[in-house]
Amino acid sequence: MAIAEDNPGGRRRSPPLLxxxxxxxxxIGAVLITMLGLLFVTFLIGRVMPVDPVLxxxxxxxxxxxxxxxxxxxxxxxxxxxxxxxxxxxxxxFDFGTSLLTARPVSEDIARVFPATFELATLGTLFGxxxxxxxxxxxxxxxxxxxxxxxxxxxxxxxxxxxxxLGLVGLLIFYGILGWVGGPRRLDIFYxxxxxxxxxxxxxxxxxxGEWGVFRNAFSHIILPASILGYYSMAYISRMTRSFMLExxxxxxxxxxxxxxxxxxxxxxxxxxxxxxxxxxxxxxxSYANLLEGAVLTETIFSWPGIGSYITTxxxxxxxAAVLGGTIVVGLIFVLLNIFSDLLYxxxxxxxx
Amino acid sequence: xxxxxxxxASVVLGLALAAPGAPLYAxxxxxxxxxxxxxxxxxxxxxxxxxxxxxxxxxxxIYGKLVNFDPMNLDxxxxxxxxxxxxxxxxxxTITFKMxxxxxxxxxxxxxxxxxxxxxxxxxxxxxxxxxxxTQFGFTPENVEETITFDADANTVSIxxxxxxxxxxxxxxxxxxxxxxxxxxxxxxxxxxxxxxxAWLKTNSAGxxxxxxxxxxxxESVTLKANPDFYLGKPAMDRxxxxxxxESATQRLMLERGDIDVARNLNPDxxxxxxxxxxxxxxxxxxxRLMYIxxxxxxxxxxxxxxxxxxxxxxxxxxxxxxxxxxxxVIHQNFLPATYLGAVDENPxxxxxxxxxxxxxxxxxxxxxxxAGVREAQERLEIAQSLQNTFAQAGxxxxxxxxxxxxxxxxxxxxxxxxxxxxxxxxYPDPHTNAGTFAYNPDNSDEAQATGLLAWRxxxxxxxxxxxxxxxxxxxxxxxxxxxxxxxxxxxRETSPFAIMFQKIEQIGRAENVxxxxxxxxxxxxxxxxxxx
Numbered sequence: 105m106a107i108a109e110d111n112p113g114g115r116r117r118s119p120p121l122l123x124x125x126x127x128x129x130x131x132i133g134a135v136l137i138t139m140l141g142l143l144f145v146t147f148l149i150g151r152v153m154p155v156d157p158v159l160x161x162x163x164x165x166x167x168x169x170x171x172x173x174x175x176x177x178x179x180x181x182x183x184x185x186x187x188x189x190x191x192x193x194x195x196x197x198f199d200f201g202t203s204l205l206t207a208r209p210v211s212e213d214i215a216r217v218f219p220a221t222f223e224l225a226t227l228g229t230l231f232g233x234x235x236x237x238x239x240x241x242x243x244x245x246x247x248x249x250x251x252x253x254x255x256x257x258x259x260x261x262x263x264x265x266x267x268x269x270l271g272l273v274g275l276l277i278f279y280g281i282l283g284w285v286g287g288p289r290r291l292d293i294f295y296x297x298x299x300x301x302x303x304x305x306x307x308x309x310x311x312x313x314g315e316w317g318v319f320r321n322a323f324s325h326i327i328l329p330a331s332i333l334g335y336y337s338m339a340y341i342s343r344m345t346r347s348f349m350l351e352x353x354x355x356x357x358x359x360x361x362x363x364x365x366x367x368x369x370x371x372x373x374x375x376x377x378x379x380x381x382x383x384x385x386x387x388x389x390x391s392y393a394n395l396l397e398g399a400v401l402t403e404t405i406f407s408w409p410g411i412g413s414y415i416t417t418x419x420x421x422x423x424x425a426a427v428l429g430g431t432i433v434v435g436l437i438f439v440l441l442n443i444f445s446d447l448l449y450x451x452x453x454x455x456x457x
Numbered sequence: 458x459x460x461x462x463x464x465x466a467s468v469v470l471g472l473a474l475a476a477p478g479a480p481l482y483a484x485x486x487x488x489x490x491x492x493x494x495x496x497x498x499x500x501x502x503x504x505x506x507x508x509x510x511x512x513x514x515x516x517x518x519i520y521g522k523l524v525n526f527d528p529m530n531l532d533x534x535x536x537x538x539x540x541x542x543x544x545x546x547x548x549x550x551t552i553t554f555k556m557x558x559x560x561x562x563x564x565x566x567x568x569x570x571x572x573x574x575x576x577x578x579x580x581x582x583x584x585x586x587x588x589x590x591x592t593q594f595g596f597t598p599e600n601v602e603e604t605i606t607f608d609a610d611a612n613t614v615s616i617x618x619x620x621x622x623x624x625x626x627x628x629x630x631x632x633x634x635x636x637x638x639x640x641x642x643x644x645x646x647x648x649x650x651x652x653x654x655x656a657w658l659k660t661n662s663a664g665x666x667x668x669x670x671x672x673x674x675x676x677e678s679v680t681l682k683a684n685p686d687f688y689l690g691k692p693a694m695d696r697x698x699x700x701x702x703x704e705s706a707t708q709r710l711m712l713e714r715g716d717i718d719v720a721r722n723l724n725p726d727x728x729x730x731x732x733x734x735x736x737x738x739x740x741x742x743x744x745x746r747l748m749y750i751x752x753x754x755x756x757x758x759x760x761x762x763x764x765x766x767x768x769x770x771x772x773x774x775x776x777x778x779x780x781x782x783x784x785x786x787v788i789h790q791n792f793l794p795a796t797y798l799g800a801v802d803e804n805p806x807x808x809x810x811x812x813x814x815x816x817x818x819x820x821x822x823x824x825x826x827x828x829a830g831v832r833e834a835q836e837r838l839e840i841a842q843s844l845q846n847t848f849a850q851a852g853x854x855x856x857x858x859x860x861x862x863x864x865x866x867x868x869x870x871x872x873x874x875x876x877x878x879x880x881x882x883x884x885y886p887d888p889h890t891n892a893g894t895f896a897y898n899p900d901n902s903d904e905a906q907a908t909g910l911l912a913w914r915x916x917x918x919x920x921x922x923x924x925x926x927x928x929x930x931x932x933x934x935x936x937x938x939x940x941x942x943x944x945x946x947x948x949x950r951e952t953s954p955f956a957i958m959f960q961k962i963e964q965i966g967r968a969e970n971v972x973x974x975x976x977x978x979x980x981x982x983x984x985x986x987x988x989x990x
Contacts, residue, residue, distance in 0.1 A: 156867040163508045166586040168906050173584065206675035207501050207659040213675070272706055280710045287716050288707050289677075293491055293698055297672075407702045409677045417497055417676065420861045 135439050142435045143195075143428060147188050150424040157422040160204050191428070200432070201425030205418060210429035213414065218433060219304025220290060221403075221410035224330055225395035231334025232341050233388055239338070240345025244353060245372055255342055262339025267332065271405035274328050286325035288407040295321045329406045333399055337391050344387045348380040381452045389441045396437045484715040487990050488695040490971065493702035493711055494721040497676045503658040504576075504637035506585040510882075511699075513634050513982040515679055518697070520637030520664035521688075523554050523573060523614070524628050526886070528975035528984035532796075535628045539568055539638050539665065540614075543628075549621035549933060552628075556612045560688045562640040563662070563669040570607035573614040576639040577605050579653050587635045589909070590885050594627065595619025622931050623938055625798070629887035632981065639663050667692045667986030676701050681985070692986040712737060712966045718990075719974065720966040724835075725784050731966045738969045741784070745794045745979035746882040746961035747891075748786060748840065750829070752954040754916040756875050759827065759954065763820035769806045769956045770813040771847045778959065781839045786959035791946045792895040794960050794979045798935070799888045799942025805950065813851045826854040829876035830865040840958075841878050870908040872916055880961075881911065886980035888942045889930045896922040896949050917954050 150157075159166075161174045179187050194201060200210035243255035278285045286292060290306055295318045299310045307326070310319040352358060353376055361371045400412040411430060418426035485491045498509040504516050525538035537543075540554035560568040578601040581591050595618055596604050607614045618627065630636070640663035644654035647661070654663075662670035667689070668681035681697040700717065702708050708720035709727040713734065723731070731737050752759040752768060759765070774788045793800040817823070831841045841857050848855045858865070858874070869877050883890040898912035898919050899905075907913040922945060929941040949955070963976055973987040 153864075155861065155863040156870075159863055159866060159870075163586045167589050167592075167909060170584055170586055170588070171908070203675075205497075205500050207656075208675065216674070272704075275707065275710055280713060283714070287711055287714060288702060289700060292716070293485070293489070293700075296678075296698075404703050405707060407700070407704075407707060409674070409701075413676065420863070422863055 131443060135443075138439055139432065139435055140192075142431060143192070144188060146428055146431045147191065147424070148184070150422070150427060151184050151187070153422065155422040157204075157424060160421045160423055195432070200429040203418065203426040203429075204423040205421055205426065210425050213426065214411065214429055214433055215304065217409055217411045217414045219301075219306075220408060221396060221399075221412060223305045223307060224326060224333065224399075224402075224408060224410065225392060227326060227330035228333030228337055228395050229388065229392045231331060232337025232391060235334070236338035236341030237345050237384070240342040241349055241372065241377060243342065243346045244349030247350065252346075255346065259339040259343045262336050266401075267336065267399070268401045268405055270335070271329070271332055271402055274332055275405065278328055285328045286321060288325075288405070290322060290325055290408065291318065292321055292325075329402050329408060333395055333402055337395065340391055341384075341387060345380070345384060348383050349376060352376040352379050382449050385445050385448050385452070389445045393438050393441050397434050484968070485718055488693070490694040490697045490719070490985060490988055490990075491717045492697070492699045492719040492721060493708040493717045494699050495703055496679060496699055496701045497703070499673065499675070499679070501659040502662065502670065502673060503585075503655055504634050504639065505580040505583045506587070506655065506659070507634055508585075508587045508884075510982070511679075514699070514977075515670070515673070515681070516634050516637055516664075517666075517977070517982040518668045518681060518985050519662045519666045519670060520639065521560070521568070521666050522636040522638060523631050524636075525632055526977075526981045528977070528987050529973075531975070531978045531980060534625075535632050539573065545624055549624070550619075551615055551617040552624065553613050553615040556614065557688070558612065560665055561686045562643065562665045563684045563686065564640050564643045565686075566640050566642050568638065568640075568665050569609065570612050570614040571609060572641045573638050574605050574607035575641045576637065577614075577616065578602070579639070580635050581605075583653060583655060585655075587633070587884070590630050590633050590635050594622065594630075620931065621933070623933055623935075625935055625938070626887050626889055626930055630885050633885035634982075637664065640665070668697060671696075687986065689986065693989045694985060697985045709966065712968070715968070718968045718971045721963070723964060723966050725781070728784055728964050728966070736969050738967050739964060740967055740974075740976070741962050741964050742976045743787070743795055743979055744882075744961040744963045744976070745797075745886075746880050747789065747792065747794060747957055748837075748880050748959040748961070749955055749957045750844070750879075751877045751911065751915045751956075753872060753875050753877075754918070754954055755872060756827070758820075758822055758825055759875060761820045761822070762952070763816040764822055764825075765954050766951075767813040767816035767820070767851065768848075770809040770816070771844070771851055771853070772806065772956060772958060773808045773843055773847050774804070774958060775807060777840060777843050782836065782959065784964055785836065785962055787962055788958070789960035790950060790957050792891045792949060792955070792957055793888050793942060793946060794883065794891075796979045797883075797886070797888050797891075799939040799946070801943050801946055803947075803950075806956070808847060810847070810850045817851060817853075824852060824854075826856065827875040828856040828858050829878050830858045830860070830868055830874040831878040832862040832865045833859055834862075837878055837880075844878070869914055872903070872914060877915070883979070888938075889926070892926045892929065892942060892945060895955060896945055896953070897926040899923055911955070912953075915954050920952065922948060922952075 158171055158174050158178065158180065161178070162170050175181060179190060202208065203210050203213050206213055239255050243252040246252055275288070279287045299306065299313055299315050299318050302309050302312065306322040307319060310322060358371060358376055361375050397412060400416050402408065403410045403413040411433065415427060415430035418430065494511060496511040499512045500509065501507050502512060502515055504520055507513065507516055521539040523538060523540040524535040527533055527536050539557055539560060541557040543552055543554045545552050556568065556570050556573065562568055577591065580588055581596045581601050582598045584598065604617045643663040644658055647654045647657035649656055660673055667684055667687045669684050671680040671682045673679045678701060679699040683692045683695045685691045702711065705722055705724040705727045708723060709731060711717045712720040728739055732739060752765060754760040778786060778788050788804050789795060790804040790806055791801050795802060829841060831837050838859065845855045868874050894909065894911045896912060896919055898907065898910050898917060900907065901913060901916060901918045905913065912919050925941065925945050929938055929945065932938040932941060965976070967974065970990050972989050975984045975987060977983050
């Protein structure tokens with residue numbers, strides 16, 4: 105009764121802490137369900153794929169006895185749902201299984217390959233944002249000018265040119281002919297095994313350990329693939345920025361701001377750009393997530409030992425423990441980037457609070 | 458905004474300072490061999506388990522064997538290695554090896570007869586894929602204590618086979634990867650749950666060979682360090698680094714820049730581009746891999762002898778060799794690769810549309826439509842397209858089922874494909890390795906599940922060839938044995954549902970200062986210990 109009297113208009117609002125906890129629990133629940141669904145679908149695809157996973161273990165020359173032993177050892181004689189339940193149990197114990205291809209725990213493999221991709225994707229996205237956003241804004245502000253036309257051509261080339269071609273031509277010119285950058289792979293052989301891998305991010309590890317020779321060499325190797333990925337990222341980001349900005353620049357509040365006599369820079373950057381930040385974050389987050397999945401072709405051309413080529417090789421060889429481990433990581437990246445974007449929305453857009 | 462600008466400025470400045478300072482070297486150090494190769498097929502470095510090309514390359518340089526091939530004289534066949542001599546019992550079933558004295562493993566432990574016997578027993582007991590190379594002699598996990606024995610005092614090891622085999626056959630098999638002699642003490646110190654050190658040895662080494670394993674980073678690199686106690690003397694190259702570089706064009710660029718010494722996966726375009734370049738040499742070696750097509754004998758039409766014969770005349774061997782396979786494959790129509798005991802160089806088939814049409818008409822076949830399984834690999838797809846073209850000229854529609862290697866292989870092993878376009882590499886350097894799969898099929902029923910036999914996969918009852926192959930493998934006289942294989946191949950060429958087409962040539966790009974690199978020919982793997990700069 106007391107409650108009804110305190111709150112005669114309806115349900116009582118929960119205290120803020122409880123509300124946050126509830127929201128947090130709901131988010132975690134959503135993440136878990138998403139991950140479970142993702143794992144189940146991937147697991148199922150792995151089992152119905154017309155590839156015999158036992159062959160990946162024993163090779164095509166194995167005798168029937170060797171084959172049968174491996175078949176049983178891999179638990180393939182059990183129903184798919186039981187196999188999935190076993191897998192899930194192991195995952196909950198942080199055991200992602202052993203990769204057939206590398207003979208190592210999948211978690212160890214991912215800890216090795218993911219930092220390589222992370223480093224490349226982060227630098228690529230950084231290039232994409234630093235160049236793409238201003239380019240998109242300028243193109244929108246000077247619509248129809250040579251800057252706009254050039255930006256569109258750059259974006260069009262970025263969209264239409266195959267990345268492996270650009271990668272090879274880049275290598276040929278900047279590594280093969282000019283010698284400005286290091287070649288494929290993350291380091292020259294002379295610099296390998298000098299830095300102790302703490303984070304797996306070579307630039308960071310070498311800087312932290314004061315190995316500036318290794319840092320310079322690692323940078324000379326990463327700059328080309330990162331620039332190429334950054335170029336594609338820039339093409340996408342600049343085009344989207346341009347289109348978001350055009351929408352804002354035609355809005356009435358911008359006209360009002362201009363009529364009020366505000367400086368043009370303030371109108372563009374404070375008012376118009378301020379309003380596209382939320383949309384832009386989605387675009388950047390998506391582009392970043394795509395790169396974090398691993399750019400398989402770029403990794404192949406540059407012999408970059410990243411997660412993209414790891415998952416692809418595993419998939420082609422029916423190494424399902426590795427594929428599922430990789431899927432968990434990629435799925436988590438998408439989910440976390442989504443949550444991070446949501447949080448940023450609230451920070452940047454008062455309406456979302 | 459000010460702090461942000463400051464940060465941005467320092468980042469840009471940092472990048473600008475870092476870039477021009479990056480040192481670039483024009484060549485690798487004189488005591489280091491750097492190779493670019495595709496090494497993503499390595500799944501283990503345990504000799505009892507390894508069965509892939511790149512893995513064999515590594516293991517050959519880490520482990521000694523009882524008998525081995527001399528990289529500088531591969532034609533000599535097997536020669537003494539860790540065994541300095543051997544004798545064969547009167548009944549031909551027991552071979553006793555006298556171990557070489559004073560040889561040490563890289564760990565410092567002596568190489569004993571006990572290590573040799575234990576290594577062979579271990580390979581049988583572990584029953585991994587290549588174990589058939591040893592178990593075909595009647596060794597089983599239950600009987601290895603009696604069939605593979607050692608005498609510590611006499612420093613000898615003896616193996617007793619279930620029946621008499623050609624001695625050359627047994628010794629050839631011991632030169633395979635699985636014949637590697639392992640340091641028992643070191644490996645057993647790392648045993649987990651009775652695995653005889655299998656898990657540990659997948660990523661470590663315990664041999665007496667020219668090199669020891671420093672690291673294997675999957676899909677990245679393999680690094681080897683010279684073994685100073687190698688009984689043939691410390692190798693000239695202190696370190697060998699094999700880097701995984703998948704793309705041919707990338708390998709070529711790295712070779713031209715001097716970042717690597719050897720590029721092992723160059724396509725014909727890149728080979729052509731490198732020819733005549735200063736400081737770079739191109740080497741070609743005949744390897745054991747054969748490219749073939751086969752016809753499923755469950756198919757009512759493909760099982761007709763005239764159709765099988767017609768197909769062999771519908772292949773443009775010369776055209777393919779001279780165009781997209783140029784320099785990479787050579788015409789070879791027999792199941793024993795050139796350089797093998799009993800190999801023949803008769804290649805009677807050539808593209809002859811009219812003759813094929815006549816054979817098809819004789820069989821009463823018109824408007825035939827078949828589906829071939831082929832894996833997604835450029836050279837195989839190009840072969841498949843050439844076949845589509847020539848088959849069509851005789852009224853045969855060839856549909857392609859393209860998939861990954863594992864997908865197609867799964868269907869092939871289940872006897873589900875009409876036709877298969879693929880490759881086969883020998884398992885060990887003895888003629889039985891190919892005779893025993895192409896022309897041997899003791900039980901052709903589905904229940905036999907002899908998926909390892911190519912004849913079974915194509916549901917081919919070999920007629921009398923199975924018995925002839927069984928007889929050849931026990932023939933003690935080397936020359937008689939060779940003649941038996943020549944006869945088997947002559948019959949096989951005419952009657953089998955296999956059209957063997959090409960033998961692989963490996964072409965590599967090499968820095969000219971690198972000398973003495975043996976790729977192993979058709980019979981073994983690469984050797985680094987003979988390399989000098």
